[in-house]
Amino acid sequence: MANRTKIILVVVVVALVVVYYRFVWTPASRKLADRRDVYHKVSTELRKTEVVAANLERVQRRYEVLTERWEKAKVMLPKEKEVPSLLEGITTAGMKSGIKFDLFEPQATLPRGIYSEFPINVGVTGDFHDMAKFLSAIGNLPRIVNIADIQLKGTTKKMLDVDFKALTYIITEGGGGENVE
The missing domain is CATH 1.20.5 (Single alpha-helices involved in coiled-coils or other helix-helix interfaces)
Incomplete structure (x- = not known):
């Protein structure tokens, strides 16, 4: 090539x-x-x-x-107060415990943000053991119920007058309270 x-x-x-x-x-x-x-x-x-x-x-x-x-x-923590069912629960607990109601007075709700506090003034009479059973039964209700401001007065040797505030709670939409109807 x-x-x-x-x-x-x-x-x-x-x-x-x-x-x-x-x-x-x-x-x-x-x-x-x-x-x-x-x-x-x-x-x-x-x-x-x-x-x-x-x-x-x-x-x-x-x-x-x-x-x-x-x-x-x-x-x-229901959305409504459900006063009748709460009253029934507390009353039933009282009757089963053997105490006598002197006062059951729902108060106005108090707004606490996303929930409201619903106080109820309660006055009862009974002996110490019945009172302990009653307060324990309230603590075992399906709703949250706290006991505050307990005042004990001995009326006789065995009987006590007890005044306290039962506090239950309600979920609120906007965080505002409601009034008892």
Whole structure:
């Protein structure tokens, strides 16, 4: 082969390599790089989603537990005063304990943020053990009832006059109180 033919052959091969590199290899490598970027982004999103999915079951169980607790709390902290059922619960506790009621006087509610406090002035007479049973029974009512401002007076050797404030609570929408009807 002549030198000239060799040079032309080399030039043609170099030209083909340049054309291949410019029009085939470079666009393909750009596409490959773009697809690698997309792959890495999708892989990262997939890992994040897998982490969320792994925690989803735990979060759902926690949600169920909290929902159950909230339902129990709603029984203990109703949206309304429910004076008749509260009166019935306290009266029944008193009768079962053997004490006598002298006073049962609901007061106006007092707003305390997301709940209101509903005080009831109560006066009862009975012996010490009956009084203890009665106060224990109030503490075991389905509603939250706290006893405050207890005043004990001995009337006879065995009998006590006890005045106290029974405090129960009501969930309020805007945190405002309600008045007793």
